[in-house]
Amino acid sequence: MIDPQLLRDNPDVVRRSQEARGSSVELVDRAIEADAARRAAIASFERLRAEQKAFGKTVSSAPRDEKAALVAQAQELASNVKQAQQQATDAEEAFTRAITAIDNIVLDGVPAGGEDDYVVLREVGGIPEFDFEPRDHLELGELLGAIDMARGAKVSGARFHYLRGVGAQLELAIMNLGLQKALAGGFVPLITPTLVRPEIMSGTGFLGEHSDEVYYLPADDLYLTGTSEVALAGYHADEILDFSCGPLRYAGWSTCYRREAGSGGKDTRGIIRVHQFNKLEMFAYTLPEDAEAEHQRMLAFQEEMLQALGLAYRVIDTAAGDLGSSAARKYDVEAWVPTQGRYRELTSTSNCTTYQARRLDIRSRTETGKTAPVATLNGTLATTRWLVALLETHQNADGSVTVPDALRPFLGGLERLEPIT
RNA sequence: GGAGACGUCGCAUAGUCAGGUCUAGUGCACCACCCUGCUAAGGUGGAGUCCCCUCCGGGGGACCGAGGGUUCAAAUCCCUCCGUCUCCGCCA
Numbered sequence: 123m124i125d126p127q128l129l130r131d132n133p134d135v136v137r138r139s140q141e142a143r144g145s146s147v148e149l150v151d152r153a154i155e156a157d158a159a160r161r162a163a164i165a166s167f168e169r170l171r172a173e174q175k176a177f178g179k180t181v182s183s184a185p186r187d188e189k190a191a192l193v194a195q196a197q198e199l200a201s202n203v204k205q206a207q208q209q210a211t212d213a214e215e216a217f218t219r220a221i222t223a224i225d226n227i228v229l230d231g232v233p234a235g236g237e238d239d240y241v242v243l244r245e246v247g248g249i250p251e252f253d254f255e256p257r258d259h260l261e262l263g264e265l266l267g268a269i270d271m272a273r274g275a276k277v278s279g280a281r282f283h284y285l286r287g288v289g290a291q292l293e294l295a296i297m298n299l300g301l302q303k304a305l306a307g308g309f310v311p312l313i314t315p316t317l318v319r320p321e322i323m324s325g326t327g328f329l330g331e332h333s334d335e336v337y338y339l340p341a342d343d344l345y346l347t348g349t350s351e352v353a354l355a356g357y358h359a360d361e362i363l364d365f366s367c368g369p370l371r372y373a374g375w376s377t378c379y380r381r382e383a384g385s386g387g388k389d390t391r392g393i394i395r396v397h398q399f400n401k402l403e404m405f406a407y408t409l410p411e412d413a414e415a416e417h418q419r420m421l422a423f424q425e426e427m428l429q430a431l432g433l434a435y436r437v438i439d440t441a442a443g444d445l446g447s448s449a450a451r452k453y454d455v456e457a458w459v460p461t462q463g464r465y466r467e468l469t470s471t472s473n474c475t476t477y478q479a480r481r482l483d484i485r486s487r488t489e490t491g492k493t494a495p496v497a498t499l500n501g502t503l504a505t506t507r508w509l510v511a512l513l514e515t516h517q518n519a520d521g522s523v524t525v526p527d528a529l530r531p532f533l534g535g536l537e538r539l540e541p542i543t
Numbered sequence: 544g545g546a547g548a549c550g551u552c553g554c555a556u557a558g559u560c561a562g563g564u565c566u567a568g569u570g571c572a573c574c575a576c577c578c579u580g581c582u583a584a585g586g587u588g589g590a591g592u593c594c595c596c597u598c599c600g601g602g603g604g605a606c607c608g609a610g611g612g613u614u615c616a617a618a619u620c621c622c623u624c625c626g627u628c629u630c631c632g633c634c635a
Contacts, residue, residue, distance in 0.1 A: 164595050168604040175604095178616050182563040189615095196615035214594095319625095362592090483593095493592080 123222050123480040125495075129153055139227045142234050142442040146223075153220040156213070163213035167206040174203050225447040226477035229414075232451050236443035240454075246425065247434035249458050254519040258461040259510040260392035263289060265521040267542040268513075269393060280390070281382060281397045285506070288539045293400060293506055295532035297375065300402040300427060300504035304373035307423055309404060312374045314353035317344040322356035325482040327448040334383045350374035351500045354405035359482040362493055369408040369416060373503065376401065392510065394466065399506035406499045409486065410476055413497035417451065417473040420501035424455045424469040427503060430528035433511050434458040436465050450475045457511035468508055471501030 129136055133150055140147045177199060181192045233241045263269025268289025274282035285293055301311060323329050323345040328336060337346035347353060354374045363370060378401050389395035404423065408416045421437065428435045440452040449472035456465035476495040479485070485493040516524045523539040530536060 161595065164604080168595065171605090172603060174615085178563075181615060193615045198615095200615055 123477060124224050124227060125476065125480070126157065126221060128227070129221065129224075130157065135227060136224060139442075140224065142228050142232070143225055143445065144236065144443045145225050149220065149223050153217070153224060156217040156220040160210075160213040160217040163206070163210040167203070167210040170199070170203045170206050174199050222481070225445075226450045226475060228442045228445065229451045229473070229475075231439075232445070233439060233441040234443075235441040237441070239441035240438040240444070241441075243437040243439055243453070245434075245436040246429070247432075247458075249434050250460055250515050252460070252517075252519075256460045256514060256517060257521065258392065259394075259459075259513045262513045262517055262521065262523060263392070263509070265541040266513075266523065266539050268292065268539070269509075271392065278397075281395065283393050283396060285509075287542070288533075288536075289509065291533055291536075292509060292512070292529070292539070295529045296431070296504045296508055296512070297400065297402050298532045299430065299528055301373060301375070303423060303427060303430075304402070304404060304503060307371070307419075308368075309371040309373035312350075312354065312357070312372045314347075314350045314357075314374045314376045316347050316350075316353070316376050316379065317342075318347055318352055318356060319344065322352060322359065322482075323347075325359065326352045326355045326478060327446065327481070328352060330447055335381050337379050337381055346379040347376065348378050348380045349401060349500075350376035350378070350403045351405060354403065354500070355478055355482060355484075355498055358407060358484050361484060363407055363484065363486045363496055365407075365409055365486050365496075369406050369412065371407075372405045374403045374405055376403075378505075394507060394510055396506070401502060401506070402504040404471075404499075404501045404503050407479070407484065407496050408499065410495070410497045413473050413475055413499060416497075416499050417453070417471060420471045420499060421453050421455070423503060424471060424501060428455060428457060428468065430526065431508070431512055432526045433468075433515055435468070446472065448472070448474045448478045450477065457508075458515070459511055460514045466507075466511070468505070468511060469502035472499065474498045474500070 124136060129150070133154060136150045137147050140150060174196070177192075177196055181189065181196055233239050257265070260269060260271065266289065267287045268285065270284040270286055274284050305311065317339070320329070320343060323336070328345075328348065336348060338344075339346070351374070353376065354372050357372070358370070377398060379398055382395055382397060385395055393399070404420050406416050406420070425435070425437065435455050435457045438454050438456065440454060445452050452470060452472045454467050454471075455469040457468045458464075459466045475497050478498045479495040484496050484498070486496050488494050512526075513523055516526065518524060518538075521541040525533060525537055525539060
């Protein structure tokens with residue numbers, strides 16, 4: 123949710139942001155109207171309520187013979203109050219609907235435009251070249267006995283898979299490397315629930331336009347999360363945070379579930395786009411003024427991880443139209459996937475400024491002792507998808523895969539993954 | 544799954560049976576000041592969150608786990624839900 127004060131004082135900023143995203147500008151005016159209506163309704167309810175309270179005192183202290191008459195009078199007042207209260211509640215709800223429909227205010231410097239209008243900030247690492255025909259990650263995975271799509275489909279359907287043998291080990295190794303880096307960076311590890319209540323799901327903004335991406339369990343009214351960001355943001359919901367020891371940083375590990383409803387026939391081969399995968403996610407709560415620095419810090423951790431794994435990558439600054447509704451700016455790190463001849467997203471880090479925190483009612487104390495919404499940020503540190511770039515980049519002609527130095531300690535010193543016979 | 548107890552403005556508690564000076568009391572912790580030859584004890588005052596209005600002095604409203612209901616009036620009575628605890632049953 124954006125700052126209602128900003129909507130009132132500086133609606134043009136909100137309009138410009140909506141425009142940059144290609145979102146509805148008209149929503150802004152609708153929200154402003156709803157705000158005015160809400161305030162008027164609240165004022166008239168409170169006036170009547172004050173009157174009723176004063177009158178109630180007269181009734182309770184009145185002599186017995188006058189009481190009946192006073193009560194009759196109070197009855198009429200009560201019905202007016204009830205009506206006014208209903209109007210205030212309705213107006214409040216209408217305003218909340220209107221303002222939550224507005225996306226977060228895009229930060230200055232974010233490229234305008236849609237999905238293809240990103241700006242490449244840098245390309246790092248040499249694109250790998252092979253003197254043989256490289257195999258794709260699934261072929262390698264099958265040779266190594268690491269990935270089993272067929273049995274995944276047999277048991278659970280399309281877009282499900284098994285990681286087995288060195289595949290399973292490799293994923294755990296990547297996660298552990300990420301965790302090690304996160305710990306060094308002051309992140310508290312957190313293994314999170316993956317089933318959450320509706321209010322947490324909507325509070326984090328995942329029940330908006332893309333709600334058909336989300337698995338839902340009607341019998342229990344719970345949602346399966348597509349990222350631990352949901353549980354990490356909900357962790358401090360309704361709390362007033364203490365930043366006297368700096369930002370609060372968490373590294374959340376969880377299995378993630380996505381319906382991939384809109385992805386049609388995209389990435390149907392292998393484990394690039396699957397219904398279930400694992401992810402280590404960074405999450406930070408900071409003061410609003412520290413958010414941009416924290417965002418850069420997260421990006422640096424992500425780049426450090428890709429470098430440690432010897433992957434070629436580029437960093438892009440996502441265009442306004444491609445931002446999630448909560449994000450004010452988003453950087454993606456994309457790794458080179460040899461058999462596709464292009465970069466594919468491995469990580470994403472979003473600065474949600476105070477948008478998410480306002481919805482979830484997460485605040486901190488300012489110097490004057492008042493409360494104010496905090497900023498929240500999230501960023502990927504490792505996922506199952508990384509296996510794709512890792513296997514393809516470090517493959518050898520015989521189908522074996524060289525393990526990057528940084529991962530060896532997590533694989534018992536293993537230097538090479540060998541095809542199984 | 545069954546039975547029961549409970550949820551009060553940081554923490555701990557009173558208030559709920561018998562609805563109305565509850566404008567929610569008290570203790571601890573906290574802040575300011577006073578007193579005191581110690582960082583102790585004591586005294587006075589302050590202090591929650593959210594929202595609305597404001598001539599920026601202040602004024603008003605909401606919040607007793609959440610949401611409804613009854614009533615002129617609800618922390619208090621009724622219903623639903625959530626959570627915690629105890630006992631029983633069942634089970635990885």
